Amino acid sequence: MKKSKILMIIGSLLLLTLFVLPLWNITLDAPQYPDSLGIDIYITKMQGAHEGDIQNINIMNHYVGMEKLPEKMKEFELFPIVVIVMALLGVIIGFIGKRKLFLAWFVAMAILGSIGMYDFYLWEYKYGHNLDPKAAIQFPGQAYQPPLIGSKTILNFKAHSYPMSGGYMLFAGMFLSLGAFFVAGKEEEKEN
Amino acid sequence: MNLSFKSISIFLLIGLSLAIFSCQQGSNGGALKNSTAEKVFVAPGEHDEFYAFISGGFSGQLAVYGLPSGRLFKVIPVFSVDAEKAWGFNEETKPMLQTSHGFIPWGDSHHPDISQTNGELDGRWVFINENNTPRIARISLETFETDEIIEIPNSAGNHSSSFVTENTEYVVAGTRFSVPVPQRDMPIAEYKGNFKGALSFIKVDPEHGHMNIEFQILMPGFDYDLSHPGRGKSHGWFFFTTYNTEEASTLMEVNASQNDKDFIAAINWKKAEEYMKAGKFKTMPANYAHNVYDEATHSATTTWKKEVRVLDPAELPGLVYFMPTPKSPHGCDVDPSGEYIVGSGKLAAALTVHSFTKMEKAIADKNFEGEAYGIPVLSFDATLAGTVEQPGLGPLHTEFDGKGNAYTTFFISSEVVKWKLGTWEVIDRKPTYYSVGHLMIPGGNSRKPFGKYVVAMNKITKDRYLPTGPEVTQSAQLYDISGEKMELLLDFPTVGEPHYAAGIAADLIKPRSKKFYRLADNNHPYATKSQDETRVERKGKDVHVYMTMIRSHFAPDNIEGIKVGDRVYFHVTNLEQDYDVPHGISMIGANTSELLIMPGQTETFVWEPKQVGVWPFYCTDFCSALHQEMQGYVRVSPKNSKIKLSWSLDGE
Numbered sequence: 001m002k003k004s005k006i007l008m009i010i011g012s013l014l015l016l017t018l019f020v021l022p023l024w025n026i027t028l029d030a031p032q033y034p035d036s037l038g039i040d041i042y043i044t045k046m047q048g049a050h051e052g053d054i055q056n057i058n059i060m061n062h063y064v065g066m067e068k069l070p071e072k073m074k075e076f077e078l079f080p081i082v083v084i085v086m087a088l089l090g091v092i093i094g095f096i097g098k099r100k101l102f103l104a105w106f107v108a109m110a111i112l113g114s115i116g117m118y119d120f121y122l123w124e125y126k127y128g129h130n131l132d133p134k135a136a137i138q139f140p141g142q143a144y145q146p147p148l149i150g151s152k153t154i155l156n157f158k159a160h161s162y163p164m165s166g167g168y169m170l171f172a173g174m175f176l177s178l179g180a181f182f183v184a185g186k187e188e189e190k191e192n
Numbered sequence: 193m194n195l196s197f198k199s200i201s202i203f204l205l206i207g208l209s210l211a212i213f214s215c216q217q218g219s220n221g222g223a224l225k226n227s228t229a230e231k232v233f234v235a236p237g238e239h240d241e242f243y244a245f246i247s248g249g250f251s252g253q254l255a256v257y258g259l260p261s262g263r264l265f266k267v268i269p270v271f272s273v274d275a276e277k278a279w280g281f282n283e284e285t286k287p288m289l290q291t292s293h294g295f296i297p298w299g300d301s302h303h304p305d306i307s308q309t310n311g312e313l314d315g316r317w318v319f320i321n322e323n324n325t326p327r328i329a330r331i332s333l334e335t336f337e338t339d340e341i342i343e344i345p346n347s348a349g350n351h352s353s354s355f356v357t358e359n360t361e362y363v364v365a366g367t368r369f370s371v372p373v374p375q376r377d378m379p380i381a382e383y384k385g386n387f388k389g390a391l392s393f394i395k396v397d398p399e400h401g402h403m404n405i406e407f408q409i410l411m412p413g414f415d416y417d418l419s420h421p422g423r424g425k426s427h428g429w430f431f432f433t434t435y436n437t438e439e440a441s442t443l444m445e446v447n448a449s450q451n452d453k454d455f456i457a458a459i460n461w462k463k464a465e466e467y468m469k470a471g472k473f474k475t476m477p478a479n480y481a482h483n484v485y486d487e488a489t490h491s492a493t494t495t496w497k498k499e500v501r502v503l504d505p506a507e508l509p510g511l512v513y514f515m516p517t518p519k520s521p522h523g524c525d526v527d528p529s530g531e532y533i534v535g536s537g538k539l540a541a542a543l544t545v546h547s548f549t550k551m552e553k554a555i556a557d558k559n560f561e562g563e564a565y566g567i568p569v570l571s572f573d574a575t576l577a578g579t580v581e582q583p584g585l586g587p588l589h590t591e592f593d594g595k596g597n598a599y600t601t602f603f604i605s606s607e608v609v610k611w612k613l614g615t616w617e618v619i620d621r622k623p624t625y626y627s628v629g630h631l632m633i634p635g636g637n638s639r640k641p642f643g644k645y646v647v648a649m650n651k652i653t654k655d656r657y658l659p660t661g662p663e664v665t666q667s668a669q670l671y672d673i674s675g676e677k678m679e680l681l682l683d684f685p686t687v688g689e690p691h692y693a694a695g696i697a698a699d700l701i702k703p704r705s706k707k708f709y710r711l712a713d714n715n716h717p718y719a720t721k722s723q724d725e726t727r728v729e730r731k732g733k734d735v736h737v738y739m740t741m742i743r744s745h746f747a748p749d750n751i752e753g754i755k756v757g758d759r760v761y762f763h764v765t766n767l768e769q770d771y772d773v774p775h776g777i778s779m780i781g782a783n784t785s786e787l788l789i790m791p792g793q794t795e796t797f798v799w800e801p802k803q804v805g806v807w808p809f810y811c812t813d814f815c816s817a818l819h820q821e822m823q824g825y826v827r828v829s830p831k832n833s834k835i836k837l838s839w840s841l842d843g844e
Contacts (some may be wrong), residue, residue, distance in 0.1 A: 052770055059742065059770075060744050
């Protein structure tokens with residue numbers, strides 16, 4: 001089997017790690033939380049970095065009128081389907097071994113990823129801005145939107161938003177498909 | 193005066209060197225004080241190196257300190273009620289203080305001892321005895337709560353307790369005061385030959401720690417003062433000091449101090465196990481409480497035990513031997529190797545040390561100098577390893593540093609004396625302020641002491657602290673024993689009388705300390721695991737409120753339909769699942785304490801409203817920014833009111 005094919009197949013299969021590894025993480029730091037509060041975001045669910053973190057974040061946030069973190073989201077149903085379809089497609093493309101298809105798969109993933117990030121931004125915006133008008137603690141003009149990527153200060157917390165192991169696997173998979181595209185190019189040169 | 197430059201230089205040099213020399217010698221020099229302060233200073237946010245569990249004596253509790261800082265972290269309620277933590281006040285813990293004499297709100301806690309595996313501290317449990325109404329408690333070192341209390345029958349003044357064998361096979365409880373066994377109406381003057389001293393061997397379940405009195409040895413009517421297990425080569429033996437071998441029952445200070453020598457009783461508990469297997473015991477009727485707190489139901493239950501199995505040493509050869517020991521020995525301490533048994537004769541001029549090897553040989557050679565109530569008395573010279581001559585006045589207790597040294601407290605001469613095992617020579621002595629009782633080296637009762645510090649626990653404080661009226665603080669002192677000479681580092685105040693302590697390296701406990709109770713594992717029969725399940729139910733005059741608490745409200749927080757004469761049970765569950773977020777609850781006019789409920793836990797208090805009105809309840813533990821708003825109301829209507837039971841939170 002050609003090296004490029006192997007790279008493409010492995011790259012696509014890496015997507016499947018998203019079913020066990022968290023894609024993203026938001027961590028909230030404050031002095032009275034020495035262990036931090038954290039949310040691990042998977043393609044199927046949100047989970048506290050420690051036992052009780054989701055509830056504790058909800059408790060903190062209810063004072064300023066934020067909604068609870070969602071247990072169900074349409075994304076949690078849609079993302080697994082997209083990931084499985086793309087992984088399968090990638091493997092099939094790998095076996096077919098067409099160089100242009102490698103690139104097409106990479107571009108498709110990049111577009112899907114960007115849509116995903118945009119969707120994440122929209123959710124963060126809503127989560128941080130949709131406040132209960134009866135909230136006990138109100139700061140006019142203050143919003144509580146976590147950063148899309150990076151860190152920022154929100155009241156007494158410092159919020160950090162970064163990809164996690166599953167996210168890095170996704171990037172690695174995409175990188176391998178791009179690699180497969182270039183390697184395939186070299187292989188074609190040799191054949192000619 | 194015409195001094196040359198040279199002589200001036202010499203004078204200067206001499207002066208300078210004298211100054212340097214006196215700085216090094218100065219015992220109260222500023223530089224030295226600073227280095228002492230550094231040794232006990234634990235910087236803000238840093239942790240202490242050791243836990244010290246110091247009993248409160250007449251406070252009945254066990255307090256947790258850090259060493260070397262001497263800071264107090266927690267007072268664990270054990271034998272005395274504690275309104276702050278609802279210990280003995282809430283429905284869940286009332287059974288813990290149940291005894292054959294009924295509910296007892298106080299106790300006298302003496303000797304904590306930490307569980308061991310292979311002769312080393314394992315940090316799972318602390319056991320502690322109650323002296324007045326004989327009991328042994330087991331405290332979990334995951335939750336720092338008392339999990340179990342067992343009453344000891346046939347016992348009185350439960351003092352030679354609660355020491356554990358090197359794999360925590362047994363915790364022992366020996367009686368200081370002999371009594372008629374079984375108890376009966378008889379003249380006190382007929383004490384001699386009729387009273388008995390029970391030594392109880394309590395089996396500890398290796399997994400859960402549950403205690404069960406496996407057997408009692410019914411000894412002659414002496415006072416069994418203190419005890420320690422053999423270890424290493426002497427594992428399988430237990431040693432008890434005795435006084436009042438005169439068997440006096442009045443003016444004891446004189447009449448129990450007549451004999452030149454009393455005994456150390458050596459008990460072969462492996463032999464006892466053989467006799468138990470062979471059925472050589474008698475089953476006696478008894479009545480004693482066994483109280484167990486279940487962490488899943490957050491509740492304690494009392495089981496009444498109706499019998500106890502006893503062994504008679506007079507009929508069972510090889511079970512007990514007496515080693516004569518001068519004079520009214522108090523402490524009975526076994527060194528880390530298990531070879532030396534130190535008997536601290538309170539009224540003797542020297543410290544007596546017995547050798548286990550010599551004892552075994554004396555037994556094999558039948559080297560007896562007589563017998564007492566059918567128990568062989570070994571020849572004094574045959575078991576003697578050595579004596580520490582003129583060590584001080586009024587020796588009480590000895591602990592070991594694991595480097596071949598022993599440290600003994602002297603009550604009358606008010607000092608700690610360091611001496612060498614084997615050569616019996618005194619190496620160092622340091623005064624205590626004042627009148628030291630027990631001392632403690634972390635792990636000092638094990639094969640592997642952490643020989644870095646010794647804590648002296650004093651009986652008298654006098655002028656050492658700011659005065660606080662006639663009753664001044666009790667006090668302990670910390671000495672550095674890492675060098676050849678001891679160095680006093682710190683005085684620190686304690687809760688109650690710091691009777692005795694057990695210390696352990698923090699790393700053996702810290703990682704396993706529980707942060708909160710998982711709500712999913714809460715099997716309390718009245719637990720309410722979500723706000724949707726909150727409700728109020730009436731059963732005749734009893735009303736059960738199923739309530740939850742979470743930052744920053746109770747659910748329900750408005751209740752109506754309660755009537756004068758009802759018994760209202762508030763079953764309150766803390767829904768938090770976060771570290772260090774307990775909530776409290778208290779009700780105006782409730783004839784009980786507040787509840788202080790840990791995250792994931794359920795507790796219950798009873799309120800019997802006596803007056804019509806609208807009565808508030810509120811959270812007593814500052815929990816959040818909206819803590820002041822964490823409150824609610826209960827409407828109480830007249831006895832014959834027709835108002836229906838209703839409850840709500842925010843109108844829902």
